[in-house]
Amino acid sequence: MSPASLDRPLTLALSKGRIFDETMPLLAAAGIQVTENPETSRKLILPTSSPNLQLIIVRATDVPTYVQYGAADFGIAGKDVLVEHAAEHPGGLYQPIDLNIARCRLCVAVREGFDYEAAVHQGSRLRIATKYVKAAREHFARKGVYVDIIKLYGSMELAPLVGLADAIVDLVSTGGTLRANNLVAVEDIVEISSRLIVNQASLKTRADALQPLIDAFAQASANP
Ligand code: ATP
Ligand code: MG
DSSP, X not given: OOOOOTTXXXXXXXXXXXXXXXXHHHHHHTTOOOOSOTTTOOOSEEEOSSTXXXXXXXXXXXXXXXXXXXXXXXXXXXXXXXXXXXXXXXXXXXXXXXXXXXXXXXXXXXXXXXXXXXXXXXXXXXXXXESOHHHHHHHXXXXXXXXXXXXXXXXXXXXXXXXXXXXXXXXXXXXHHHHHTTEEEEEEEEEEEEEEEEOHHHHHHTHHHHHHHHHXXXXXXXXX
């Protein structure tokens, strides 16, 4: 896929919220500041203190798409998002670097009092609500558990409470949201952190500008 034109600054795709917040120290380590706050600004293209770098603010799930098509030279996305993206676009992205930010885990969670182990042991068919269809399908296939997957786009915690599903597959960090909804995590599927992904053509044609930033991010994330 072609990189965007060479006469514009390098473009880094980010989602707002925790990924944006946790990326700021990595940019700072590369000597770059961002003055606008995406939570209050309506701008979707944010300048930085470097004339050679701008940020674009997109939905977390859209970051790999912008990078794959070269509309962003690089981007930062959770492993959760990258796993789902790869299922639909195999081979599309350059080997990601683990930045060790926005850490959490992908878990199976159920309503308090639901005996998950017994249901699995009995070979019951389980209804699973999740945004992470690919990761969930693979997890239960590995376990040999039959599941019906119901795709949701948010507020997964609600599904077991209203009888839409027996269990959810969702991201958990402190467990506060689960507890607030009387849910408990019963299984960890995978550790999640955010990764730096790079457009393959950009890496070749814009290496002079791009490589120092990639190196600075990798360095800063290895030595927080
Ligand atoms: P929205 O919340 O706007 O619907 P989203 O759920 O895609 O969008 P976020 O909730 O900001 O976006 O999550 C973005 C990324 O942050 C996720 O893909 C994941 O990698 C990471 N993340 C999500 N939840 C947590 C969490 N509880 N702890 C740490 N990181 C998380
Ligand atoms: Mg969210």
